[in-house]
Amino acid sequence: MNTPLLILTLTLHLISGDCRAPNFGSPGNTLNVSCHYAAKYANMQKHFCKVMEDGQCSMRVSSRENISDTTQNHSRFSLTDYPQQMNFTVRLSHLRAEDTGVYLCGAQNPEPPFNRVLVGDETHIIVNPVIGHKGDEAKLRCPYEVGHQTYLKYLSRGECASTGYVLIKTELRRQARASQGRFSLQDEREGRVFSVTISNLTAEDSGKYCCGIETLDNDVLIELLLTVALASTSPSHTSGPYTSRPSLHSLPAITAEYLAGSAVVMSVLRVVVMLLFALGVAVFFRCRRTQPPQVLRVTQVPEDSSQNHADPIYQELD
Structure with missing residues (x-):
């Protein structure tokens, strides 16, 4: 069974505002x-x-x-x-x-x-990029300048240059958390980083996002590119009702143990068979020595005039 993986690539760059450009690394x-x-x-x-x-x-x-x-x-x-x-x-x-x-x-x-x-x-x-798995979650982190702690934060879908669809936003200045469907926002004001977590990731999450901070002048915007790529784990070799056999590399330990046990069993069986054979031979000869042989003799009866053909009479003699 193939397990799809979700690879999220977030390329961030500063769009506007008075912030210095951040340092990016992979x-x-x-x-x-x-x-x-x-x-x-x-x-x-x-x-x-x-x-x-x-x-x-x-x-x-x-x-x-x-x-x-x-x-x-x-x-x-x-x-x-x-x-x-x-x-x-x-x-x-x-x-x-x-x-x-x-x-x-x-x-x-x-x-x-x-x-x-x-x-x-x-x-x-x-x-960046941030890597996640389909069905799991990914966290998009956005650091900001001193003095922006109480400003409203949001994440929208689409390019920052255009008016995108706002996915999640804090509604009050004192609000540090927000939740909307699969999206949750957490503003760590002391650390000056706000993050948006997307849960239950799907391939449709691919696209551009805009991380924004509402200021008194122009909003501070950072554009994020979310690239979704489906990959597969190691391919399965099963087909229909058949299952793949274990690799030979996984058998040596089991085979050695099995052979060792089989050798012991065969040795015991060999000894038992030999003992039974010897016992049978001993009983046979003992019986022959204790029981006298039976001798059968044939006695010829004289011919009778009235009988042309007489059958012999068998007598058992001691």
């Missing part, structure tokens, strides 16, 4: 991000952190040490400082969908007091 690939700073921060330690749902900035890497990613047992983030050029570069490898978000570049005094300061502009990273 899952599993590498992305380089540059952070510029003033000359007075040249001798300070540098770091790169991600703004989390609770508003705290979680350290990803610093010039002092690389923070290891325990789920992969190696560091996916590395930092290289170029003091003469007054910038440092962060390299993100093996990108994942959850790497999408808002990041901050910072500096810290190498000696007490260990004051941390932000340097340069904040960085928005978006990882």
Whole structure:
């Protein structure tokens, strides 16, 4: 039985608004991000952190040490400082969908007091495409700027340049969640990322989407291309009522165990047969020794004149 897979490719790009263009990367690939700073921060330690749902900035890497990613047992983030050029570069490898978000570049005094300061502009990273399975769900993440926390968010179907059909939208400024059919919106205001989850994915979900934030001036829009491609798992070799036989590579362990057991059984049966044969022979000869043989003799009766042909009489003699 073929299991269709749904591959969703989301290509995002900034359409309008005062936001800086985000940095895009593909899952599993590498992305380089540059952070510029003033000359007075040249001798300070540098770091790169991600703004989390609770508003705290979680350290990803610093010039002092690389923070290891325990789920992969190696560091996916590395930092290289170029003091003469007054910038440092962060390299993100093996990108994942959850790497999408808002990041901050910072500096810290190498000696007490260990004051941390932000340097340069904040960085928005978006990882695409997002891959999902038919019948499952996919999450579309959209980071945004400081000050847009209470603005209305929405997701529409179609190009951002045209008026598309709004699939889901927050109706009140204080509203952080919304739900409409298969679509649900969650605004993580502390982390400054709002996401739309599409459940029960189908092939018809393919097309362009527009992720938007209503501002006092022009809306901040990000266009998303949702590409649905059907793929198949490994083909089945069954046909009709017949089933495929197991591969020979899966048999050695079972065969060895089976043969070992069969050898033991055959040895036991061989011994039992030999014992039964020997017992039968012994009983046969014992019976012949204990029972005397019976002898049959023939006695000729004299001829009678009235009888021409007389039958012999058999007598049993001891």
